[in-house]
Amino acid sequence: MKANEVPQDITYYEGKKRACYALNDEGKYVIVPSSGWDVEAVVNGLAVDEMAASLEVTRQAVLAGSKSPLCYHMELRQMTPEILAKTAGIAKFRLKRHLRPEIFAKLKTSVLDRYAQALAVTRKELKTVPT
């Protein structure tokens, strides 16, 4: 890749730039900052869209009352039950029970606080989903 071929397609990095190694005119490798590449936008966009879509499905499920808000916040942080259970210090099978709304509604504040701490949200936020 030559220095003038380094992609400068879009401002996909929100103003930040990424370093690329490319050949300058004398055939030496130098660092050239790149502002983004269309290809990357496509493949990363696919992953981001997929996550957003599945998060939306979960949000609807919470509003419909088939899943607990904990499930939404866990997905928002891109966590799996394994990761969240370890972060909050709560057994995985217990956490999986808490993904059911009727059980989540009865949780003590001490347990809620541990989830809130692990997910970096307030206790109030944890009990709701954005409408």
Place this chain on the structure above:
Amino acid sequence: MSTEITAGGKPFIHRHSAHCESGVTSALFRDKGVEISEPMIFGIGSGIFFGHLPFVKMAGVTISTFRSQPGAVFRKSAKRLGGKFITSRFRNPQKGMDELRRVLKTGQIVGLTTNIYWLSYFPNRFRFQFNGHNLIALREIEGGFRVSDPMLEWPVDCPTEDLERARFAHGPLEPHGFMYYPQSIVLKPDLRNACIKGMKDTCNMMLRIPLPIFGIRGMRFLAKKVIHSPDKLGFQGACRELSSIVRMQEEVGTGGAGFRYMYAAFLQEAAELFGSDDLVLLSGEMTAIGDIWREFAIVSARIIKQRGQSEDNFDKAGGLMMICAEREEELFRNLRSVVRKLKA
């Protein structure tokens, strides 16, 4: 490039790098007065690799990697350059943060392994749960730390809470607050010897691992899998797999098959060091291979974007990867015979 002052009053020069781990390691060496570039660390630490792990799934898709496992570049390059590093992990986050503060107060900059999701200074769409990102803490500031992240152009501020969450995140490859800083460093390291060791190790990893999922064999394996994927997974599933391969190539690494270009940069520097014309040729060949990898990414993106409407198809993408495997095999075989002739 920009200059920053550490707690010890020493200037620290921040350099924009393509890869986090080699960037951090080379910055730690430079801070101690050893002038060494990022590609050099990458080559000496045998950073280039290929692997496809069909049995490990992250968010429903399999993992392919274009680099050696996180931590290996630091470990290997430090050893080969004769640097002694103090490394520590912690069970208790509080103790980990206290120790970081204590070391920073002595004026020493510290390399940290973190989870990229919790580093809020990154753009949102790049924040994934990935536990292998490296950065350097420069000094403590009010409510946080001044950090030099080699992926960014300038040093930034990171709130204490973010850094603590990032250092003690859970999940695969837990960092456990891993921190490292040099204890003693050889000021005039034996670069030639280190380069030879690094290159030999790389050739062995690419050519001689007797498993079909690593090195050149892994590339062929994955190429065949890509060609057959639409029959096995359906178009949508095949697209997801393909996009995850390209994402690993572009995102969880460096822009545009960057590892291949970085290794070409290393070969170029090594050619100067040894005065070897063979290495110059190999560097050129590596650049050409990097261009094919980019071509692969472009074709893949077109497949995903146009939903199979154009003449680009999975056969073409897999075919390009097969060409990469072919040429990389030849390159590493040549490199192996060139290295044997080099004198330390």
